[in-house]
C-alpha cells in the first residue's frame with residue numbers, strides 16, 4: 040500500500056487529493072496544526088481512513104517527526120496562507136508559511152532520507168500568481184515570473200527552492216504551476232465562491248447585494264477535482280519536472296457574475312453588485328491564461344469541467360446549502 044503525506048489537508052485541494060489518493064488505495068496522512076482545527080471533522084468525514092498528524096510548517100523538527108511516523112512514499116505540500124488579498128496585511132507570516140514552509144519540508148525530507156532524497160517523491164503547490172504582471176500570453180513553464188503580491192513572491196521562493204533541491208540533491212521534486220481552481224468546497228473569501236454564495240443568498244431573499252473589488256480582472260478558472268489528479272500524475276513520472284495546469288480559457292469577474300446570476304434566474308445583476316474599495320488590491324494581476332500543453336502531452340492530463348459548468352455546479356451547491364441552512368433556522 041503506497042503511503043502519502045499531505046500538508047494543507049483541511050484546504051479545498053487537500054480534501055480532493057485525500058479523497059483521490061484514498062480511492063487509489065493509498066494510506067493517507069494529513070498534517071494538521073492541532074486537533075482543535077474546526078475543519079478536522081470535515082476531513083474525517085470526506086476521507087474516513089485519514090490519519091492526522093500534528094505538525095507545523097513553521098517548525099522543522101515537527102516536520103521531521105511527522106515524516107518518521109508517516110514514512111511516506113509521496114509528500115504533497117499544499118499547506119500555505121493561500122488568500123492573496125490577506126498577504127499584504129500579513130506579509131511576514133505569508134513569507135514564513137507559504138515561502139519558508141516549503142524550504143522546511145524539503146529540509147525535513149533531506150534529513151529524513153539521510154540525503155537520499157530521490158526515494159520520497161515531493162510535490163510543491165506552485166501558483167500562476169508567480170507570473171503576476173505577465174510578459175507573454177498564454178503563460179507556459181518558460182514564462183518569466185513577476186509576482187505582484189507578497190503571496191506571489193513567497194510562492195516563487197518555494198518554486199525555486201523545489202527546483203534547487205532537485206538540482207542540488209537529486210530530489211524527485213515536482214512543481215505544479217496551478218492556475219485558479221475552484222469547487223463547491225472553495226473558501227468564501229475567494230471571488231468565485233464569494234459570488235456563487237452571494238448569488239444563492241440573493242436569489243433566496245437572504246441578502247440584498249454583494250460587494251466586490253475589480254470586476255475586470257481575468258482568470259483561467261478550472262475545477263479543483265481535475266487539478267489534484269494532475270498533482271498525482273506528476274509524481275508518477277520517472278523524472279520530476281515543472282508543469283503548468285490550466286484550462287487555456289480566460290474569463291473576467293463580470294463573466295463570472297453573468298453565469299452565476301443567470302443560473303439563479305437573474306438576468307440583470309447591475310443593481311445587485313456594489314464596488315467596494317476594500318476589495319481592490321494594492322497591485323493587481325490583470326490577466327492570467329495558461330498553456331497546459333506539457334501536462335497534456337507528458338501526463339495525459341486534460342480538464343474535464345469548463346467554466347460555465349463549474350460556476351453552475353457551485354451556484355447549485357450554494358443554493359442547496361443555503362436552503363438547508365434557512366430551513367434549519369425556521
Ligand code: GDR
Pocket residue numbers: 121122123124165166167168217218219220228229230231233250251252253254256257258292318319320323324
Ligand atoms: P487569486 O484568487 O487572487 O487569483 O488567487 P481570488 O479569487 O481571490 O481573486 C481573483 C480575482 O478576483 C478579483 N476580485 C476579488 N477577489 C476576491 N477574493 N474578493 C473580491 O471581492 C474580489 N473582487 C474582485 C481579485 O482582485 C482577483 O483579480 C487564487 C488563490 O487560490 C491562490 O492561492 C492561487 O495560487 C491562485 O488562485 C492560482
